[in-house]
Amino acid sequence: MINFMRYKWFFFLFSALVIGPGLISLVLFGLKPSIDFTGGTLWEIEVSQQSAANNEQVEQVLEEEGFSSEVQSSGENRFLIRTMPLDVSQKNLISGELLKVVGEFAEIRFETLGPRIGRELLQKALLGVVLAIFALAAYIAYRFANIVYGLAAILAVFHDMLVLLGTFSLLGYFFGIEIDTLFVTAVLTTLSFSVHDTIVVFDRIREIGRKTAESNLEQVVNQAVGETLVRSLNNSLTIIFMLTALFVLGGETLRWFVFALLVGTITGTYSSTFTAAPLLLVLKSLRGKTLGNS
Amino acid sequence: MSFTPIRSLILISVLTIFAAAVSGAGFFLPKDLSFQIFDRDFSRDLSLRQGLDLQGGLQLVLETDMSEIPGSEREDALDSAQSVIERRVDFLGVTEPFIQTSRLGDSYRVLVDLPGITDPDEALKLVGQTAQLDFREGENLDQRTGLTGKDLAKAAVEFDQAGKPQIALTFTAEGGEKFAEITGRNVGKRLAIFLDDAILTAPVVKEQITGNAVITGDFTLEEAKRIVAQLNAGALPTPILVLERRQVGPTIGQEALAKSVAAGLVGLALVIFFMIGNYGRLGILAAAALVVYGILTLALYKLIPVTLTLSGVAGFILSVGMAVDANILIFERIKEERRWGKDLKVAMELGFGRAWDAIRDANVATLMTVFILFNPFNWPFLVTSGMVRGFALTLGLGVLLSLFTGIVVTRTLVRVFYR
Numbered sequence: 001m002i003n004f005m006r007y008k009w010f011f012f013l014f015s016a017l018v019i020g021p022g023l024i025s026l027v028l029f030g031l032k033p034s035i036d037f038t039g040g041t042l043w044e045i046e047v048s049q050q051s052a053a054n055n056e057q058v059e060q061v062l063e064e065e066g067f068s069s070e071v072q073s074s075g076e077n078r079f080l081i082r083t084m085p086l087d088v089s090q091k092n093l094i095s096g097e098l099l100k101v102v103g104e105f106a107e108i109r110f111e112t113l114g115p116r117i118g119r120e121l122l123q124k125a126l127l128g129v130v131l132a133i134f135a136l137a138a139y140i141a142y143r144f145a146n147i148v149y150g151l152a153a154i155l156a157v158f159h160d161m162l163v164l165l166g167t168f169s170l171l172g173y174f175f176g177i178e179i180d181t182l183f184v185t186a187v188l189t190t191l192s193f194s195v196h197d198t199i200v201v202f203d204r205i206r207e208i209g210r211k212t213a214e215s216n217l218e219q220v221v222n223q224a225v226g227e228t229l230v231r232s233l234n235n236s237l238t239i240i241f242m243l244t245a246l247f248v249l250g251g252e253t254l255r256w257f258v259f260a261l262l263v264g265t266i267t268g269t270y271s272s273t274f275t276a277a278p279l280l281l282v283l284k285s286l287r288g289k290t291l292g293n294s
Numbered sequence: 295m296s297f298t299p300i301r302s303l304i305l306i307s308v309l310t311i312f313a314a315a316v317s318g319a320g321f322f323l324p325k326d327l328s329f330q331i332f333d334r335d336f337s338r339d340l341s342l343r344q345g346l347d348l349q350g351g352l353q354l355v356l357e358t359d360m361s362e363i364p365g366s367e368r369e370d371a372l373d374s375a376q377s378v379i380e381r382r383v384d385f386l387g388v389t390e391p392f393i394q395t396s397r398l399g400d401s402y403r404v405l406v407d408l409p410g411i412t413d414p415d416e417a418l419k420l421v422g423q424t425a426q427l428d429f430r431e432g433e434n435l436d437q438r439t440g441l442t443g444k445d446l447a448k449a450a451v452e453f454d455q456a457g458k459p460q461i462a463l464t465f466t467a468e469g470g471e472k473f474a475e476i477t478g479r480n481v482g483k484r485l486a487i488f489l490d491d492a493i494l495t496a497p498v499v500k501e502q503i504t505g506n507a508v509i510t511g512d513f514t515l516e517e518a519k520r521i522v523a524q525l526n527a528g529a530l531p532t533p534i535l536v537l538e539r540r541q542v543g544p545t546i547g548q549e550a551l552a553k554s555v556a557a558g559l560v561g562l563a564l565v566i567f568f569m570i571g572n573y574g575r576l577g578i579l580a581a582a583a584l585v586v587y588g589i590l591t592l593a594l595y596k597l598i599p600v601t602l603t604l605s606g607v608a609g610f611i612l613s614v615g616m617a618v619d620a621n622i623l624i625f626e627r628i629k630e631e632r633r634w635g636k637d638l639k640v641a642m643e644l645g646f647g648r649a650w651d652a653i654r655d656a657n658v659a660t661l662m663t664v665f666i667l668f669n670p671f672n673w674p675f676l677v678t679s680g681m682v683r684g685f686a687l688t689l690g691l692g693v694l695l696s697l698f699t700g701i702v703v704t705r706t707l708v709r710v711f712y713r
Contacts, residue, residue, distance in 0.1 A: 044546075087536065088418055110414070111540040117355065120398065124677045128666055131676075135662045143655070182605060185667055185682050189612075189689070192663035196656040203652065231626040234572065235619050238565045242615035245561035246608060251553035253347075253546075254608050261612065 004225045005218050008278035015159060015275055018267075022166015025173055031165065032172030034180035035082070037122045039115030043081040044074055044108035045098070053102035055079065061097045065090075072176075074252065078108065085112050125184040132188045133157070136195045143199060144206075148283045153198045156276035160194045161187065163267040164260060171256075182257040190264020193239075197232055197272035204228050205280070217284055221277050229273060236269040299709035306703055310586050313593035316340055340596045343390075344409075345603035345684060348551050350544035351409035352417055353680075358402045358532035370523075371530050372402045377523035378425045379404055382490065386417055398674050403537070407680075414541045422536060427489050427528020431476065435486040435496060439476050443528030445469025451518045454510065459518040461495075461509040463525070470505060478502040489524050550604050558611045562588075569618060573625050579707040580621040587617050587699040594691060603684030613692020619656060620700025624649040642712070646705050653701065657693050664690035 035042050047053055055071040058079050062069040067090075069083035079102075086094070091110070098105065133154075140153045164187055171177035204224040212220070243262045250258060297305075319340035346353055358375045360368050376395050383391045383406070392407035411417050427443030430436060447464040454460055465473050476485065477499045486496040497509045513521070566584065569577035591610065595602060628645030636644060667686035669676040 088415055088422075092415065106543060107414075107541070108543045108546050109541060111538075112536075113538045117538050121677065121679075124675060128676055132663050132666050135666065136659060139659060139662065181677060181679050181682055182685070184677075185605075185685055188663045188667060189660075189685075192659040195659040199655045199659070200652055203655065227630070231622060234568075234622045234626070238568060238618050238622070239612065239615035241564040241568065242558070242561035242611050245557040245564065246554065246611055249553055249557035249560060250608070251550040253550050253604055254554075257605070258608060 001222055001226055003222055004273075005222050005278060005281060008281065011274040011278055015271075019159070019162045019166055022170055023162060025169040026166055029169060029173040031169050032176065032178045033118075033122075034178035035111065035113055035118065036180040037118045037125075039085055039113045039118040041081070041083045041086045041110070041112040043083070043086075043110050043112075044078060045081070045102075045105045046078045046108055047102045047105045049077060051077065051103045051105075053079075057101055058098065061101050062094060065094055065097060067094070085114050087112075121181060125181060128184065129188060132191060136191060140195065140199070144202060148280060148287060149202055152276050152279040152283055153195060153202065155279055156198050156271040157191055157194050159271045159275050160190060160264060160267045164190060164264050167263050168260065177256055182254070183260050186257055186260035186264060189261060190268050193265055194268035194271055197236075197268055198276045200232065201225065201228050201272050201277055202280070205277070218281060221281060225273055225277050232269055232273060236265055239265050299706055302702070302706040303710050306586070306706055310589055313590045316593040316596055317589050319596070342592075342596055343599050343601040344547070344551075345601045345606065345680060346407050346409045347542050347604050347681070348547035348602065349409050350411075350542045350547055351407065352411045352414040353408070353538075353540040354404075354406040354418065354421065354536060355538035356404045356406060356422065357535040357537050358404065359535060360400075360402055360532060363530055363532060367530065368402060370526060371532050372397070372404070374523045374527035374530070375402075375425075375532050375534070376404050377520055378489065378527040379406060379421055381492075381524060382420050383408065385492065386411070386420065396672075396674065396678070402532075404534075410544070411541075412544075418536065418539065422534045423490070424531045424533045425489060425524075425527040426491070426531075427487065427494075427525065429473075429476065430486045430488055431480055431483070435484060435493070439472070439485075441469065441472045441476060443531060445472055446525065446529040448529055449522045449525035451515070451522050452508065458510075459513050459515045460511070461513070461518055461522055461525070463507040463509065465506065473507065474502060474504040477507075487525070489528055494524055495521055547604065551607065554604065554607045554611065558607070558614065561611060562614060565615060565618060569621070573621075575712060576621075576625050576628075576708065579711060580618055580625070580704060582707055583621065583699045583704040584614065584617060586703050587696055588614070590699065591692065591695055594695065595688075600687060600691070601684070602688075603680060605681045606684035606688040609685040609688035610692060613689055613696065616660075617692065617696035617700060620649070620653045620696060621704055623652050623656070624701070624704065642708060646701070646708075650701070653697070657697065660693050661690060664693070 055073060058081060059069055059071045062071075062081065062083055067083045067086075069081055071082075072080045074080040091112075136157065137150070137154055140150045144150050144153070168177065168179055168183065172179070201224060204227055205221055208223050208227075209217075209220050240262065243258055243265065247255060247258045247262060356375075356379070358372060360371060363371045372395050376393060380391075380393050383393060386408070388408045388411060390409060392405075394405045396403045396405055406421060408414075408417060408421075425443070427446065429439045429441040431439050445466055446469060447466050449464070450462045452460050452462045480499045481501055483499060484496045485499050487494045495509065495511075497511065562584070566577075566581040569580045569584075571577065573580065591613075594600070600606070624645050627649040628641050631641035631644045631648075632638065664686045666676065667682050668690060669678060669683065672678060
């Protein structure tokens with residue numbers, strides 16, 4: 001039997017190394033919110049093949065009409081314009097000017113939201129996350145009357161959340177990747193994956209603890225981790241296959257949503273075995289000490 | 295009747311064939327299904343419904359400005375605004391529009407989905423204007439009388455002695471005078487009420503009316519209510535503000551859908567190779583169960599029906615990866631039981647039995663999250679975004695259905711074919 005738990009501090013160190021940069025980025029730069037949360041306009045247009053228009057020209061058209069904007073190329077002959085909320089007349093005005101500069105263009109999509117809707121969505125999303133965490137915590141509490149198990153599972157959930165938020169903070173700072181409503185969806189989904197993986201491992205720990213006379217918890221955890229590792233890994237691999245295919249081939253619209261799910265699945269799988277299980281040991285021994293002292 | 299493996303297999307096959315027919319409808323079978331069971335007719339359009347982000351269209355969150363409307367009448371005014379917008383959308387000729395009201399604190403909103411709109415700016419102009427009500431007279435009912443929505447205090451549904459619905463109009467003091475004058479010169483002729491320059495109703499004036507008027511006619515209660523709502527929208531006009539506008543061109547969604555389907559097929563192939571590589575003949579059976587899963591899911595989408603969004607497609611693709619979870623849990627358990635010295639047949643049955651707890655637990659957490667994301671009771675404090683819901687719906691359905699294919703279907707296949 002492999003003595004996984006001998007390396008528990010190494011696992012914690014590894015987590016710290018992964019979370020560290022993301023956490024620093026979160027504190028320093030935060031996350032880059034999309035118009036879903038801030039309000040604004042997202043306008044994607046496709047110009048004709050012959051058009052030699054570039055980002056700067058498009059940006060300048062908006063500038064001249066008094067709208068500061070950020071223009072990206074989003075594919076061949078496609079421009080993605082980000083600016084403040086536009087109403088119909090403002091949009092028509094800009095359309096007319098754009099036509100003169102870039103020639104005929106087709107509208108791929110146009111999204112505009114007032115800042116109030118953005119604030120509401122942010123509140124709703126945060127409430128959703130809080131509710132989900134409470135629901136998952138309640139479920140864990142119900143499944144494991146023992147507080148130490150519950151605490152370890154919840155800490156693993158926070159571990160995964162930090163990995164995901166940190167990753168997107170870095171992506172936002174370096175590559176301008178934004179978080180939107182779907183990112184929140186991805187966070188909630190991966191939290192539930194993380195919890196179910198952890199439950200599988202913890203169930204096995206309790207099962208072995210009951211069946212064998214083994215009183216050394218470290219031995220029990222080692223055996224449980226050994227027995228569930230392949231299963232957890234295989235379960236996650238099939239999900240990872242599907243998500244990777246979607247990330248690579250699935251097109252632009254959902255790419256970063258899928259990436260968030262992918263990161264969440266990987267960290268969720270890792271944390272169940274290499275964070276929650278060793279944390280259980282550490283928490284148990286801490287509790288043992290305080291009990292002994294009192 | 296006991297479920298012997300062979301009988302289960304036959305039942306599953308019948309179910310799968312039925313599901314395959316439903317799934318195939320619209321591709322290589324006619325998309326309309328109609329049949330009779332006993333004396334009841336069933337008729338369903340079995341095309342796969344595509345959400346606005348896939349087929350293109352316009353999505354609006356409109357806020358009605360209630361500052362002029364007294365608090366007690368705001369709910370009615372919101373219904374009126376909805377009714378007026380529905381009428382305008384009818385005029386646009388949108389198929390399958392979705393119009394819903396929503397209230398968040400002091401904000402009264404109308405959510406409008408217009409799939410397949412080709413000129414969104416024009417549509418928005420029409421939908422977003424303030425309701426204009428006026429009364430017209432003359433031979434062709436085209437002469438304005440000067441009596442407008444401002445003169446109408448309110449409209450209400452009433453019932454005559456026979457219990458038939460009729461529409462009561464209450465005018466303002468000034469409006470009442472104008473109305474008396476207009477009806478005075480139009481006795482025996484029609485007087486038309488126009489909303490947004492389209493005729494709403496054109497009753498015949500029986501006599502000069504001073505004070506309040508009643509419109510009688512062969513209305514059903516529904517019709518009367520609808521007309522009243524529209525009259526009230528003209529009487530108490532609520533200016534409309536666009537809070538959110540999302541519009542997708544017709545091509546981008548189809549492009550993204552094609553890419554997602556391709557990605558899903560590649561992923562499916564990877565999962566099947568992986569299962570066969572890892573579990574050999576058991577893996578082949580799991581792959582067969584996975585195909586059954588795909589067919590059943592597609593059929594279910596059409597029967598419920600589920601309006602598929604791009605995020606919903608992602609949820610489905612993710613659920614394919616999760617659908618083999620149950621198989622993996624069971625197969626690993628079988629391996630373990632074998633390792634502990636159990637005979638193959640015993641190990642198999644034990645594997646299916648003992649893996650159940652883990653399978654159940656693995657899915658409860660996901661279903662709880664799906665519940666919050668899908669927000670089935672439309673709680674205004676949670677997200678109601680179509681993207682989020684589309685994902686939650688397909689993921690949730692996937693989890694439930696994969697319990698069936700992962701356990702029942704796989705167990706049957708294993709019992710019959712794995713000896």
